[in-house]
Amino acid sequence: MGQELAHSEPGFDLTEEEIKKFKIWPQGIIPYFIDTFSFDKVLRDRIRNYLDLTNRVTGLRFMEVPRPPTDEKTRWVLFINRQGLLNCADHSIKDFTNEGAQKVVLGYDCLAFGGELTQAIMALLGVPPQHNSPDRDKYIKIKDENIIPEKKHLFVALKDNEWLFHDIPYDFASASHYNLYKHSKNGFATIELKEPTNILVGEGKGFSYSDLWKITMLYNYNVKKKANSIKASDCVKLFQPGANFSNYEPLVDDEIEPRSKPNKYLGKLPTLPGKPNVHKLPTLPGKPNVHKLPTLPGKPNVHKLPTLPGKPNVHKLPVLPSQPKNKNSGKKNDNDDDEEQEVGEDSKKEDSREDRNSDKEENISDEKFPKDLVNPTRKIWKTTKHLNKIFTKMMS
Numbered sequence: 001m002g003q004e005l006a007h008s009e010p011g012f013d014l015t016e017e018e019i020k021k022f023k024i025w026p027q028g029i030i031p032y033f034i035d036t037f038s039f040d041k042v043l044r045d046r047i048r049n050y051l052d053l054t055n056r057v058t059g060l061r062f063m064e065v066p067r068p069p070t071d072e073k074t075r076w077v078l079f080i081n082r083q084g085l086l087n088c089a090d091h092s093i094k095d096f097t098n099e100g101a102q103k104v105v106l107g108y109d110c111l112a113f114g115g116e117l118t119q120a121i122m123a124l125l126g127v128p129p130q131h132n133s134p135d136r137d138k139y140i141k142i143k144d145e146n147i148i149p150e151k152k153h154l155f156v157a158l159k160d161n162e163w164l165f166h167d168i169p170y171d172f173a174s175a176s177h178y179n180l181y182k183h184s185k186n187g188f189a190t191i192e193l194k195e196p197t198n199i200l201v202g203e204g205k206g207f208s209y210s211d212l213w214k215i216t217m218l219y220n221y222n223v224k225k226k227a228n229s230i231k232a233s234d235c236v237k238l239f240q241p242g243a244n245f246s247n248y249e250p251l252v253d254d255e256i257e258p259r260s261k262p263n264k265y266l267g268k269l270p271t272l273p274g275k276p277n278v279h280k281l282p283t284l285p286g287k288p289n290v291h292k293l294p295t296l297p298g299k300p301n302v303h304k305l306p307t308l309p310g311k312p313n314v315h316k317l318p319v320l321p322s323q324p325k326n327k328n329s330g331k332k333n334d335n336d337d338d339e340e341q342e343v344g345e346d347s348k349k350e351d352s353r354e355d356r357n358s359d360k361e362e363n364i365s366d367e368k369f370p371k372d373l374v375n376p377t378r379k380i381w382k383t384t385k386h387l388n389k390i391f392t393k394m395m396s
Contacts, residue, residue, distance in 0.1 A: 010259045011218065011223075011259055012164060013222070022218065023093055023096045028059065030076075030125075031074070033065050035079060039079070060125070060223075074100075077124060078102065080106075081106055086108055087116065091124070118205075119176050127211070130171050130177040134157060134158055134159060134264070136157055139172075139195070140193055140194060141193075147185065148183045168214065172201045175206060225256055
């Protein structure tokens with residue numbers, strides 16, 4: 001299973017900063033030395049056998065060195081237990097560095113069962129514990145009141161940019177997952193499940209499938225990329241006369257495509273293939289307002305009334321050419337009956353007043369409107385009015 005996964009998983013293309021951040025062994029080679037004062041031959045062989053198994057299922061190379069390195073720059077692992085502890089010490093990624101000796105304390109009981117030894121190896125390789133994943137609150141609840149105070153830092157959830165495995169489901173069977181009573185100060189559970197499961201949480205004796213998947217994600221790309229820089233078949237050319245090996249260029253098949261890093265790790269919102277970001281409204285070129293309604297090509301905005309050139313009011317209706325405004329239009333005979341009843345001095349006064357008003361209106365009309373636009377019935381109406389006045393006087 002491990003070899004098939006190692007060949008099928010492309011892995012992440014980690015930058016130099018990320019390699020230092022996650023304490024990755026750049027070439028997948030981990031030199032180690034087992035303290036002879038802490039472990040007898042039987043226990044040393046047990047450690048060697050487990051590390052050899054790790055090499056086979058992960059593709060990494062734990063290499064035992066005959067003696068500890070003397071310089072301070074070389075990075076190597078020291079397995080030790082000078083105090084004769086029974087349980088393994090707690091190990092986290094923060095306990096390790098990118099250079100010098102990496103001390104791993106192995107108690108005798110953890111060597112007998114193997115589970116806690118696997119936890120230490122995973123922390124050494126840069127894989128954080130599963131119960132510290134950013135999404136752990138969906139699956140478990142940490143009972144802080146039951147944890148030993150000095151061990152609470154081992155239960156702190158990681159941030160999204162500290163967890164590269166967002167694409168892997170939560171794994172209760174992970175060797176790095178604490179059991180439900182780990183570091184309890186009063187015998188009560190320190191981890192509570194949100195939903196029941198038939199998996200023995202934190203009781204694994206070795207790597208789970210997800211554990212191996214996480215390791216290959218961290219190491220496969222960088223290790224294969226370096227190993228494939230010169231193939232074994234190409235090395236033969238070095239010993240053939242006349243071979244111009246310096247001009248060798250790898251074929252397209254030699255190129256390795258890495259796994260894409262999760263959007264949550266990168267701090268990006270997920271996007272649909274071939275679609276703009278679904279959480280962001282599209283913007284028009286050169287337009288700041290992303291909520292502007294689209295317009296048809298060559299057409300004014302359909303949600304806005306058209307405006308006339310130089311006219312600010314888009315709602316103003318067009319008007320017809322100016323027409324003379326006749327105050328008495330439509331009232332041709334309205335006052336005829338009243339005028340017939342006027343007699344005496346009142347009739348004379350009214351006649352003189354109306355004559356003056358009529359002359360005034362006629363003058364205004366002649367000045368304001370052209371002659372061709374003056375109502376032609378105006379003179380007829382005036383003549384008829386004077387005749388009515390004469391008939392009224394005769395009848396009186």
